[in-house]
Amino acid sequence: MLRIEQLQVHYQTDRGLFEAVKSLDLEIVEGEFCTFLGPSGCGKTTTLRCIAGLEEPTRGRISINGSDVFNSAAGVNVPTHKRDLGMVFQSYAIWPHMTVHENVAFPLENGKLSRQQIREEVTRALKMVGLGDFAERSATQLSGGQQQRVALARAIVRNGKLLLLDEPLSNLDAKLREQMRQELRELQRTLKTTTIFVTHDQDEALAMSDRVVVMNKGEVIEQGTPLDLYQRPRHLFTARFIGKADVMPCTFISAADGIARVSTPLGEVFSSDPHQLAERAGYVMIRPESVDIHDKDAQGPNSVKARVKSRVFVGEKFEYEFATEAGVTVSAVAPSHMDLATGSEVALQFQPERCVLMERDA
Numbered sequence: 001m002l003r004i005e006q007l008q009v010h011y012q013t014d015r016g017l018f019e020a021v022k023s024l025d026l027e028i029v030e031g032e033f034c035t036f037l038g039p040s041g042c043g044k045t046t047t048l049r050c051i052a053g054l055e056e057p058t059r060g061r062i063s064i065n066g067s068d069v070f071n072s073a074a075g076v077n078v079p080t081h082k083r084d085l086g087m088v089f090q091s092y093a094i095w096p097h098m099t100v101h102e103n104v105a106f107p108l109e110n111g112k113l114s115r116q117q118i119r120e121e122v123t124r125a126l127k128m129v130g131l132g133d134f135a136e137r138s139a140t141q142l143s144g145g146q147q148q149r150v151a152l153a154r155a156i157v158r159n160g161k162l163l164l165l166d167e168p169l170s171n172l173d174a175k176l177r178e179q180m181r182q183e184l185r186e187l188q189r190t191l192k193t194t195t196i197f198v199t200h201d202q203d204e205a206l207a208m209s210d211r212v213v214v215m216n217k218g219e220v221i222e223q224g225t226p227l228d229l230y231q232r233p234r235h236l237f238t239a240r241f242i243g244k245a246d247v248m249p250c251t252f253i254s255a256a257d258g259i260a261r262v263s264t265p266l267g268e269v270f271s272s273d274p275h276q277l278a279e280r281a282g283y284v285m286i287r288p289e290s291v292d293i294h295d296k297d298a299q300g301p302n303s304v305k306a307r308v309k310s311r312v313f314v315g316e317k318f319e320y321e322f323a324t325e326a327g328v329t330v331s332a333v334a335p336s337h338m339d340l341a342t343g344s345e346v347a348l349q350f351q352p353e354r355c356v357l358m359e360r361d362a
């Protein structure tokens with residue numbers, strides 16, 4: 001549906017040329033909810049602006065439904081209003097001097113629809129975002145969440161081919177944000193509009209997306225479903241950016257029957273991670289919830305003795321840090337009834353299928 005090839009965006013700055021987007025290739029499937037996830041400044045907004053036609057790339061090609069909207073080689077650059085998109089931007093400007101209705105009607109004011117048709121479309125969009133009764137309100141008389149919904153209604157009112165959402169929930173408090181996440185996802189499922197959602201919030205990305213594209217420093221690091229990226233990241237950056245993880249360097253010892261033995265600062269670790277060429281393993285990653293906490297006398301493969309180094313109670317669970325005999329710190333989580341005093345002795349065990357191997361150059 002959307003194809004981006006070799007996209008480059010360079011900015012001229014006081015300190016010379018800055019490569020905001022380095023050479024980005026990406027394909028987005030019809031009806032998909034795809035999220036760009038990455039730290040501040042990694043090029044998410046810039047990429048989205050290029051798709052929208054608000055930024056002219058230095059080089060590359062962008063096509064929507066098979067036809068080029070930008071192609072540097074062929075000199076094609078289709079203006080924004082002809083790309084058939086809906087957008088919500090990071091600073092979701094809604095116009096304070098207009099009513100809710102006027103704000104949402106704005107993208108339709110191009111002479112193509114009658115007054116009556118515009119009214120019907122606006123009413124439909126406002127109902128979808130739960131603001132059916134607010135049409136005649138002045139935009140200034142709305143809460144932050146309601147304003148965000150107006151921006152969303154304005155983005156969906158044209159029923160465009162592509163919906164571009166740049167941190168559309170960023171100005172909401174935690175509770176409303178979570179509620180809007182679900183509402184937005186349901187809305188997208190109803191409309192079936194291909195959507196690109198931008199966030200630097202990993203929880204949001206995991207909770208909402210069909211596919212997540214992890215970006216850093218103007219490049220795509222890797223992409224996949226939320227579960228794949230969380231459970232089997234291929235790159236160190238992803239392992240550390242999405243969720244918490246202990247990542248240790250390792251060297252390959254041997255492999256047999258689908259189980260690899262690697263040497264780590266913790267000692268020998270067995271991994272049954274099926275995806276990897278174990279010989280090339282350079283790191284092993286263990287998520288805190290994959291560490292089992294046992295009585296100190298427990299034994300078996302992948303178990304080590306440790307003491308509670310620190311603990312934080314965060315409501316439904318404890319987040320523990322353990323110091324192992326080998327001097328390595330291991331993170332683990334436990335339910336709130338598993339209340340271990342600092343200094344207590346335990347045995348930690350790592351499930352082999354959750355010891356994920358990553359390549360040396362990950």
Ligand SMILES: Nc1ncnc2c1ncn2[C@@H]1O[C@H](COP(=O)(O)OP(=O)(O)OP(=O)(O)O)[C@@H](O)[C@H]1O
Nearest residue numbers: 011013018020039040041042043044045046047200
């Ligand atoms: N007009 C510009 N001139 C020079 N540099 C720019 C310009 N616009 C953006 N940049 C730089 O390009 C990089 C990418 O910016 P971009 O806005 O795409 O980041 P982002 O991933 O959206 O970050 P955030 O999560 O903070 O919104 C940043 O380092 C930014 O400083």
Ligand SMILES: [Mg+2]
Nearest residue numbers: 044045046090
């Ligand atoms: Mg941005």
